[in-house]
Amino acid sequence: MNAPAASPEPLDAPLGTGPNAVLRRVGPSDLSVFPIALSGTVFGWTADGPTTTAILDRFVELGGTFIDTADAYAGGRSEIMIGNWMRARGNRDSLTIATKVGKGPDHPGLSAPAIRAAVEASLRRLRVEQIDLLFLHVDDPDTPFDETLLAVDELIRAGHVRYFGGSDHTANRLFEARIASAQLGVAHMVAVQKHYNLMHREEYEKDLARIAAQLDLGVLPRFALAAGFLTGKYRTRGDLERHRRGHEVVPYLTRRGARVITALDRVADQAQSSVATIALAWLLSRPRVVAPVVSVSSADQLDQIMSAPRTPLSRQQLTELDRASA
Incomplete structure (x- = not known):
């Protein structure tokens, strides 16, 4: 129930942007x-019904196919709104729907009963028969991996879930999960979500990038725009007071942050594009990255966001951004 493949760009392509970067395959799925x-x-x-509908409509209008949510978002209301929108538009078969379980207040953790109950509830809220990509929203140390993996595999065999991945798992835990999956003879992870952007590189690039390549995992960077800092709208402390989420970018108002924004300004000017577009285009140039996960508060913000995959960056521009953010 996902958009038909049309020569997806290889995940190890040196440059992940450009006019032909239309679809990407999620790991080995x-x-x-x-x-x-x-x-x-x-x-x-923070987005009411009409705003949510406008965002979803514009996303699809601009070519979007991949929607990511969780049972913990707004107490399940996010899934309900997405499900109602899909039912009204009749477009389920053209979309890839991902959701997460493990943090929801009704079914916390990754025990077998919690996973089964959480997925059943998500299916009802989304009004679908199958979840395309299920993420384990937490790493639950109180539940053996074997129990979690067997429960997910059961859901896959029953047709309720197509594929699954990790979210915020360390490189070592992802490796442990793969070994356990092989020993049990069950489905293994195909993707991972991780905090990754120009301002937050080390956590992913130090260990997880190597493991993602070794395990053939598709990578979906979360916080891709660093709480809005990488849009360029927060340049001084005075800017923080004018925006609701301003406090979240305080850690980025440093000399390094200023270097990154200056480099983004320069590349954006050369490409006749926006700072946000360039920040996402840089992410899309990284090995294994499939699709940055981006949140917007209004439909008009999507025009800059959705142009990133079709914004080519030269090696010189990528090098400049690498150095500024190192």
Whole structure:
């Protein structure tokens, strides 16, 4: 139930942007998606019904196919709003739907009963028969991996879930999960979500990038725009007071942050593009990255976001951004 593949760009391509970067395959799965995932974080929270509908409509209008949500977002309201929108538009078969379980207040953790109950509830809220990509929203140390993996495999065999991945798992835990999956003879992870952007590189690039390549995992960077800092709208402390999420970017108002924004300004000017577009285009140039997960508060913000996969960056521009953010 995902968009049909049309020569997806290889995940190890040296440059992940350009006019032909239309669809990318999620790891070893047969899911091929537009290289921007729309986050449902704000749906039912800071985005009301009409705003959510407008965002979803514009996302699809601009070529989007991949929507990412969670049972914990707005107490499940995000899933409900996405499900109602899909039912009204009749477009389920053209979309790839990802959701997460493990953090929801009704079914916390990754025990077998919690996973089964959480997935059943998500299916009802999304009004679908199958979840394309299920993420384990937490790493639950109180539940043996074997129990979690067997429960997910059961859901896959029953047709309720197509593929699954990790979220915020360390490189070592991802490796442990793969070994356990092989020993049990069950489905293994095909993707991972991780905090990754120009301002937050070390956590992913130090260990996880190597393991993602070794395990053939598709990577979906979360916080791709660093809480809005990489849009360029926060340049001084005075800018913080004018925006609701300003406090989240305080750690980025440093000399390094200023270097990154200066480099983004320069490359954006050369490409006749926006700072946000260039920040996402840089992410899309990284090995294994399939689709940054991006949240917006209004439909008009999507024009810059969705142009990133079709914004080519030269090696010189990528090097400049690498150095500024090192």
